Amino acid sequence: MTAAPFDLQLQRITYLRGPNIWTYRPVMEVWLDLGALEQSPSNALPGFTDRLLALLPALEEHHCGVGERGGFIQRLREGTWAGHILEHCVIELLNLAGMPTGFGQTRSTSQPGVYRMVFRARNEQVGRAALMQGHALLLAAINDQPFDVKAAVDVVREAIDDCYLGPSTACIVGAATDRRIPHIRLNDGNLVQLGYGAAQRRIWTAETDLTGAIAETIAGDKDLTKTLLKACGVPVPEGVVVASPEEAWEAAQDIGLPVVVKPTDANHGRGVTLDLSKREDIEAAFKVADAEGSEVIVETFIRGNEHRMLVVGGQLVAAARGDEAWITADGQHTVTQLIDSQINSDPRRGTTEDHPLNRLDPREDPVIMLDLQRQGFGLDDVPPVGKRLLVQRNGNVAIDCTDDVHPEVAHSVCLAAKAVGLDIAGIDLVCEDIRRPLQAQGGAIVEVNAGPGLLMHLKPAEGQPRPVGQAIVEHLFPSDQDSDGDRPGRIPIVGVAGSQGTATIARAVAWLVHLSGRPTALACQDGLFIGSRRIERAGKQYWDQSHRLLMNRDARAAVFENPASLILDDGLPYDRCHVGVVTDFEGWQNLARHDVREADHLHKVLRTQIDVVFSDGAGVLNANDARVAALAELCDGEVLFYGHEVDGQLPAALVDHLAQGGRAAVLRQGTVRLQQGASSVATLDVAGLLERHGMGGDTALTHALLAAVASAWGFGISPELIAAGIETFPLRAPA
Numbered sequence: 001m002t003a004a005p006f007d008l009q010l011q012r013i014t015y016l017r018g019p020n021i022w023t024y025r026p027v028m029e030v031w032l033d034l035g036a037l038e039q040s041p042s043n044a045l046p047g048f049t050d051r052l053l054a055l056l057p058a059l060e061e062h063h064c065g066v067g068e069r070g071g072f073i074q075r076l077r078e079g080t081w082a083g084h085i086l087e088h089c090v091i092e093l094l095n096l097a098g099m100p101t102g103f104g105q106t107r108s109t110s111q112p113g114v115y116r117m118v119f120r121a122r123n124e125q126v127g128r129a130a131l132m133q134g135h136a137l138l139l140a141a142i143n144d145q146p147f148d149v150k151a152a153v154d155v156v157r158e159a160i161d162d163c164y165l166g167p168s169t170a171c172i173v174g175a176a177t178d179r180r181i182p183h184i185r186l187n188d189g190n191l192v193q194l195g196y197g198a199a200q201r202r203i204w205t206a207e208t209d210l211t212g213a214i215a216e217t218i219a220g221d222k223d224l225t226k227t228l229l230k231a232c233g234v235p236v237p238e239g240v241v242v243a244s245p246e247e248a249w250e251a252a253q254d255i256g257l258p259v260v261v262k263p264t265d266a267n268h269g270r271g272v273t274l275d276l277s278k279r280e281d282i283e284a285a286f287k288v289a290d291a292e293g294s295e296v297i298v299e300t301f302i303r304g305n306e307h308r309m310l311v312v313g314g315q316l317v318a319a320a321r322g323d324e325a326w327i328t329a330d331g332q333h334t335v336t337q338l339i340d341s342q343i344n345s346d347p348r349r350g351t352t353e354d355h356p357l358n359r360l361d362p363r364e365d366p367v368i369m370l371d372l373q374r375q376g377f378g379l380d381d382v383p384p385v386g387k388r389l390l391v392q393r394n395g396n397v398a399i400d401c402t403d404d405v406h407p408e409v410a411h412s413v414c415l416a417a418k419a420v421g422l423d424i425a426g427i428d429l430v431c432e433d434i435r436r437p438l439q440a441q442g443g444a445i446v447e448v449n450a451g452p453g454l455l456m457h458l459k460p461a462e463g464q465p466r467p468v469g470q471a472i473v474e475h476l477f478p479s480d481q482d483s484d485g486d487r488p489g490r491i492p493i494v495g496v497a498g499s500q501g502t503a504t505i506a507r508a509v510a511w512l513v514h515l516s517g518r519p520t521a522l523a524c525q526d527g528l529f530i531g532s533r534r535i536e537r538a539g540k541q542y543w544d545q546s547h548r549l550l551m552n553r554d555a556r557a558a559v560f561e562n563p564a565s566l567i568l569d570d571g572l573p574y575d576r577c578h579v580g581v582v583t584d585f586e587g588w589q590n591l592a593r594h595d596v597r598e599a600d601h602l603h604k605v606l607r608t609q610i611d612v613v614f615s616d617g618a619g620v621l622n623a624n625d626a627r628v629a630a631l632a633e634l635c636d637g638e639v640l641f642y643g644h645e646v647d648g649q650l651p652a653a654l655v656d657h658l659a660q661g662g663r664a665a666v667l668r669q670g671t672v673r674l675q676q677g678a679s680s681v682a683t684l685d686v687a688g689l690l691e692r693h694g695m696g697g698d699t700a701l702t703h704a705l706l707a708a709v710a711s712a713w714g715f716g717i718s719p720e721l722i723a724a725g726i727e728t729f730p731l732r733a734p735a
Helices: 035-039 048-055 057-061 071-078 082-096 124-142 149-163 167-178 213-220 222-231 245-255 279-290 335-344 366-374 407-420 468-476 502-515 542-549 564-569 588-594 599-611 626-634 652-659 686-692 699-715 719-728
Strands: 009-016 027-033 104-108 114-120 183-185 191-194 201-204 239-242 259-263 273-276 296-300 305-312 315-321 325-328 388-392 424-431 444-450 493-497 520-524 527-530 533-536 557-562 577-582 613-622 638-644 663-668 671-676 679-685
Touching (some): 027 082, 048 057, 057 071, 057 082, 071 082, 082 104, 082 114, 082 124, 082 149, 114 124, 124 149, 167 183, 167 191, 167 201, 167 468, 201 468, 213 222, 213 407, 213 444, 222 239, 222 407, 222 444, 239 245, 245 259, 245 279, 245 296, 259 279, 279 296, 305 407, 305 468, 315 468, 325 335, 335 388, 366 388, 407 444, 493 599, 493 699, 502 520, 502 557, 502 699, 520 542, 527 542, 542 564, 564 588, 577 599, 577 699, 588 599, 599 613, 599 626, 613 626, 613 699, 626 638, 626 652, 638 699, 652 663, 663 699, 671 686, 671 699, 679 686, 686 699, 699 719
Parallel strands (some): 493 557, 493 577, 520 557, 577 613, 638 663
Antiparallel strands (some): 104 114, 183 191, 191 201, 239 296, 259 273, 259 296, 305 315, 305 424, 424 444, 520 527, 527 533, 671 679
C-alpha cells in the first residue's frame, strides 16, 4: 500500500503593509500547519535535499542563520523543518523572477506543528504568486514528483510585470527611497506620491505635479513648439503643416529637398520618415504620418544623428545619441532573415524594459517598410551580396554622450524646455557632432517631449548610466532648502499605541498640534479628522482610512491611534514617526488569533511603535507600567516619561530618568508638572479642568490627558501653548 503524500497546509495568509513585528518593511505572513511533516525534518526525508537542490541550485548561495555561503544547505543536511524550507523556496523564486529578496523568518507558535513564516514582499500579488509556486515546488520535492521551475518563475515574473512600476517611475521612487522620502502608489499604474500630506509631490512616470497642462499641450503640438523655440533663437527646421499628399509635395518643393514628413502630435518616432526627395515617397510618407497623428508636418531634413537630451529643472542631466540600423546582404538570405540575424540578434534588443534597444519588426512599422521600398526591396527579397540596406534611421537612441555635450548645445536645450514651460523635458535634436554648437553645423532641435522615458539613460546600450532619478528627486525636493530638523517630503507624525485612553490621547494631541499652527490629520476610533472636521467614521478598513490621510494635501501633521490588533493585522500606516507613544500592555486577551497568550507577548507588538521613532524624535512612555518603561532602551530618539503617584510614590523608572536630566510629565494630586531633571518647567491643573466640565474624579481621563500633555511636549509644543490648549480641548468625543 502506497503511503499518502506529505502535505503542508497554508492556514492563513496576511499581507502586512506597514512596519510590523517582523521588520520596518511590508512582508507576507503565512501560518503553516506541517501535519505529518512536523515529525519529518529534511534529514529524515530520503533524497529530499538533493531533489530540492536539483530544482533550485542557487539555494547554495543562501547563508541562512549560519552566516556564510552554503549555510542553508548545511541546515538542510543537519535537519530543518518544512516551514523554514518554504521560506527559502519562496525567496529563491522571487530572486529568479527578478525581484531580489533577502529577508525571511520562520517561528513556531503555541500550537504543535503550526508555524508562522514571513518573507519580504514589495507587492501583495507578487508575494502570493511566489508563495503558491514555492509551496507547490516544496511539496513536489518532498513527495518526489516532477515540477517545472521555469513555469513557476514565469508565473511570478508575470505577476511582477502586471504589478510593478515601470523603469522610469521605479528609478525616481528608488532615488526618493535613498533620501528616505516615503512613497505611496496611487493607482495600479505609475502615479506615485512622494512624501506625506502637505509635503508631498506627485509623479506619473517622468511627469510631475509641477508639469503644467499648458506646457504639455504645447509640447504635443510640434508646429506650435517650433514657433515658440524660433522666437527664442533656438535653431529649428523650417516646416509647414499640410492636409494632403499633394500639399506635402508642394510644401517640400517650397522648403527645399530633402525633407522629413511626420505627425505633429505623435511620439517615440512613430510615423516619422526622413530624407525624402521623390514625390511618390513624400506622398506615401504623408499617409504613414497621417495614420499616427491628427496633423502632418513637412520639415527641412537635418543631417546627422538623432539625440535625446534630458532637461530637469532647467539643467541638462543626461544625453544619448542614436545610430542607424543597417544590414549587409550575403546573397542567400531574405531581408527579414538578415534583419533577424544582423540586428535583432543583438542581446541589447528585445521587447521588454530590460532591453535598451527595441527589437525591429518591419511588418509592424510602416516607416521601415517605406524606407526598404524606397531602396527597391521587400521583406522577402534576397538582395545581392554586399548590398547595404538602411533599415531604421531613428529609434536607436541609446548611446550615452552626456560628457560630450557642448555648453552651447546644453544652453539651447535648456532654453527650449523653458520656452515650452516644462520642468522635465526630453529634447530631440539632430546634429552631426554634439561637441559643436548647433548653429555652426546646421543642427536643430526637432521636438520637445513631456514625460520623457528614462530607460535610455538608465540602461544605455553603450556608455555610462546616468542618475536621472536622483536629479528628478532633487528637483522636487531641493536638498539646499532643507532646514535643520526638517526631512524632505515629511510631515510630523505622532503614533499612539496601547489600549487605555488612546483615542482621547490622540484627539488631544491632534488638538494641541493644530493649535500650534499645523492643520492636523487625525485617525482614531472616534473617526478620521482634518482639523476639527470629521471626514469619515472609523470602520473595518481602518488601516486604509488612516493611510489615506497621508494623501491629504491639507495635512501638515498627523496623529494616529494604533491598537495592537492594527499592528498585527496590517502594520503601522506610516513608515516612521516623530513621536511614538505607548500607554499599556493590556487588551492581550482579544489577540489569541495572533498567538498572543499573555501580556508579555505584547512586547514585540508595541515595540514596533517605538522602533519607528526618528533619532531626533521622542518616545513617550508610561512609567507606571514597568513593561512599557522597559521599551525606553529601544528608542532611537529622546525618551520622555509620564507617570503618576501610587501610594505617594512615583515610579522608579521616572525618578531615575529625572535624576539623569531627562524630561517627564508628572501627575501629583491632580496637577501635572512638566519637569526636566530637578527643574519644573510648567504646571497644569488637570483636576480643576475636569471639575469645571463636570468630570471630576475621572481617573482614566486624567491619565489620558497626562499622556497627551507629555506627547505634545515631546512633539515640541511650548508648555504655555499646551496649558492654554488643554483648557479648550473638547473632552467629550464627538457623537
